[in-house]
Amino acid sequence: MAEVPDPEIPMGLFQDVEDLKAEVARLTAQVKTLTEDTDTDAGKAFTDDDSAAGVETEEEGQFPPFILLLDPPEYDYELRALIEWVEGVLVPGYLGEPSADARWCHLWFEHTVAIARLHALWLAWQELTDPATCGYTGPSVWHRDHLDPCMRELRLSSGPFAGCTKGEHQIDHRMPGIVPSAWSLTED
Structure with a gap:
């Protein structure tokens, strides 16, 4: 039997509470389904309604790795x-x-430092323009905290493009001989 709204409570508030109750019931049923059926892939248990409601599936919840940590062919795709983003946007x-x-x-x-900085800038852009x-303040944060410092560092007269002019291209970067230990696991 449906509840009769109290005349003292504004109708909009009553509807909001009812919507919240329905959402809690739906989420409770979903949690129950996911915890009971461990043989099924959790990503398959989500319905189209779930993705429309903002529920992230296992694939959608994954963040792209930093480009310098990728191996071919993933590195090449990234x-x-x-x-495309740098040249198009x-x-x-x-x-x-x-x-x-x-x-x-x-x-x-062809400049590793530029790839690293621009990839980090692009990852931030993807997050902060959504x-x-x-x-709605994300683009402002992206400009202030990411774009401006990145462009300052890349475009400095002593930055990675220091040897490059309109007619010449030079890569005079110091490249580490060994990958920093924090990025790799070494067996002793």
Whole structure:
């Protein structure tokens, strides 16, 4: 039997409470289904309604790894996607004419430091331009905390493009001979 709304409670509040009750009941049933049926893949137990309600499946909840930690062919796929973003969004929208004080290399993808910084910038952009993830202030945070510092570091006259001019391309980076131990597991 349905509850009769109390005339003292505003109708909108009553409807909100009823919606919340229904959502709690749905989530409780989902948890029960997932915990009872351990033989089934948890990702398959989600319905289309769940994804529309913002429930992340196992695949959707995975974050992309940092590009320098990838091996081929994953590295190649990630680099190709990064190049599309840099050339399609970043360069036309944010880069002015290169100068001695603000360098840019058209072969930026051959500079490991640039790949690392731009990939981190792109990951932040993906997260901070989605209102569902960060609200409407995300783009402002991305500009202030990610874009501006990244571009400052990349485009410095002493940055990774220091040897590159319009007619020349140089990669004079110091490359580590050994991968830092924090990035690899070593057996003693």
